[in-house]
Amino acid sequence: MFSRIEFILTETFISLRRHPAMAMAAVFCVAAALFVSGIVGLTLLNAHHLVKKTMERVSFVVFFNTDATRHETWKAYKDIRELDGITGSHFVAKEKAWDRFKKENPQLAEDVGHNPLPDSIELKAADVKAIPELKSIIKERWPDVISEVRSDEKVTGFLSDTRMVIGRIGPLLGILLAVVSLIIIHHTIELTLYARRKEIFIMSMVGATPGAIASPFVLEGITYGLIGGGVALGTLAVMYDGFAGWLKGEVGASVMNDPVMLQHGALAILVAGVALGFIGSMVSATKYLYRPRSKVTNA
Amino acid sequence: MIEFQHVSVTYPNGVTALSDVNLSVRKGEFVFLVGPSGQGKSTALKLIYREVRPTCGRILVEGHDISHLSGRGVAHLRRRIGVVFQDFRLLEYKTVRENLKFAMQVVDTPPSIITRRVNDLLEHVGLIERRNAFPQQLSGGEQQRLCIARALINHPPILLADEPTGNLDPETSWEIVRLLEAINLKGTTVVMATHHREIVDQLSRRVVYFCDSRVVGDEQGGGYYPSTDCECEGSVETEMSAFDEGAALFRA
Structure with missing residues (x-):
């Protein structure tokens, strides 16, 4: 067990170290996708917050x-x-x-x-x-x-419609960005798999199971997702804090600041990063490991 | 130990690699597979370690039909088979010791066993002094010995060698063959595909002749050329003359 863990960690680290440009590209793309998703999420949360507060007064x-x-x-x-x-x-x-x-x-x-x-x-x-x-x-x-x-029916109607539109566009945009991230991670891991085909061949020749062969690559994908999620989260936190300060100073308004909600949002971004990395790398590894290597016609 | 029952292999491009091959290798045998290039020797080896599946027929390894194994089943089969390649396939960025450690870690061998087994194998193949060297710092013979050591990490009862001397000079080739003989003497079944006439002739082991994708001869204590005549599209004579000419030049 410890031997396998050491193997997985070593091979993951080697892969990250040997392909820094690819690793950075993958992390950047995940971070960008999750950052935009985070912006959409925060906008949605604040719109809900604003609509709720306004409706309380209607x-x-x-x-x-x-x-x-x-x-x-x-x-x-x-x-x-x-x-x-x-x-x-x-x-x-x-x-x-x-x-x-x-x-x-x-x-x-x-x-x-x-x-x-x-x-x-x-x-x-x-x-x-x-x-x-x-x-x-x-x-x-x-x-x-x-x-x-x-x-004032116009105000109530407008608020209600706005909430509905944001509620529909937000998840759609999030899904679109998640798909883009998945494709990018998938291709990054695919390139890594190709670059390390010799190791994969040796692993397979000495009797490593497909799961054992795939594990360092899946961990690599998860690492990209986690780092990308962390970068996105950090950037969002700094920007949201700055925006909240500016809004209070200039307009006197406040942003949604529910700590539980924000913590859940932060956790969701990290989980989404890990999930994107996991799914993207699993798809690549499965596709690579189970591809027909020696195509022989069946009788 | 290994049994081919009416095995045929046809690739999608229509090329027939093997045609109705019947072959049986007993436990502890040392068998040479000879014949011109493209006549099915390598395909026969690939069938045994399940890199290729037969189009029809059955292959039994240690009594088990390996034609329809799952991914996990193939992995477990390969732990019972060591494979040595002509081009070594070593990891250039790992040392001799790390190359072996890598192959053992991936099959989840406990660390305490890894250290002991790596040292034993390096001792066995004569590379213990070179354990911290990288593959590019090794000679061709040393690289092939490392490749053999890696093939033996799981104590396989079967060792397959696909032209293991193909990239080596005649003297080093003999070193490798002697090592394979020593491994065979300890009870490991060795199946070796080769073009090296001198080795086949001098070792006088069982020789299986491949020609036109079929087994055309099978002789115990045979030489590189079969004792009976066979007509073959790719001439064994032509295939070998280049190598033997080179070997003669090297010796000179």
Whole structure:
């Protein structure tokens, strides 16, 4: 067992040392692919973070008729807040609304002279997409006391669509880059296998199993993937940190900074690097070792 | 030990390498395979170590049919067979000792056994003093002795040699043949494909003659030329004259 481990490690190291240019090319390509995948991932996470935060603030407002009595509006309010899908509600009496208006627009309030505002309710829905349906329910059930239900549907629709688009494009781009990395690792290992065909022949002649022959090459592929993943991770960490600092200083906004989420992302990049290296090298080694060497026609 | 039963090999380009060959090699024998180039000697050896599969027929090695072995099965077969090549196939960047160690590590031999076995083999082939030299620092004969040592790492009961003296001068060729004889005396079955007439004639061992992809003669204690006449497209005489002329010049 120790003999095999020593053999695998020695042969992997020899291969890396003998083909530094190829090794660097493979590491660079994996790093580039994982870096871009990381950028896509971070953009996606931040978009989710932004959409979630924005949606938390999205509400809709129910305006009562100006001639509805306080008794009628209060009763309707108590029923509306019990509707399915409503997560938050706040009754705004017309006096309070008028006070707020006067504070914000003193000149206009003076010109108007009297309070024209109705009672209203500010409502929050569990799901932004359910707002149009809730609006219709409310309008249908209390047609006599409610004059208007208002919401900024353009904002909610845009946020919802954006999240969906990023959610679809992100994984597609990631898959595309993963395929490119796989092809590059596959070819790098294939070149290594070709360059070391003499060793492979000797291994095979002295009775090494295909698994034993393939193991140094698979470890080489995994090493490329791991180093590539590490380089990508380091670069992403430095850039994300710099971007977060710039955003806070210049715009006053913050990026997604959930440590658990970021740790999982970092782990995913390293695992993806190892997986790319493993799959790419396994494909090359299997293809090389099981290729028909002496083609003999079958009877 | 080794048995060919109606073995034929045809390559996809239509070339027939072997045609209905029947051959049996007993345990402990020393057998020469002779004949002009391209008549099936090397293919016969490749069939034994399963580099090539027969188009039809069966090959038995130690009683097992090796025609349909898996990758792992081929690996285990090759641990029972040592192979020596004309062109040595040594790793240039490894020393003599490392070349042997490499071949033992890949079959997962424990480190304590590797050290002992490597020293024993180097002693056996007379390379112990040269253990730290690189292949390019060795003479042709020394390289071939290292190749033989590597073929013996797994204590194989069968040793196949495909023109092991093909790249060596006549004197060194004899050194190698003597070494193979010594290995055979210890009980290892040796099958050697060769073009070296002098060696075949002087050793007077069993000789199997290949011609037109068939076995045309099989003589115990035979010489390089079969005692019975056979018509062959590639002339044995022509093949050998160049080598023997060279050998004669070297001796002169």
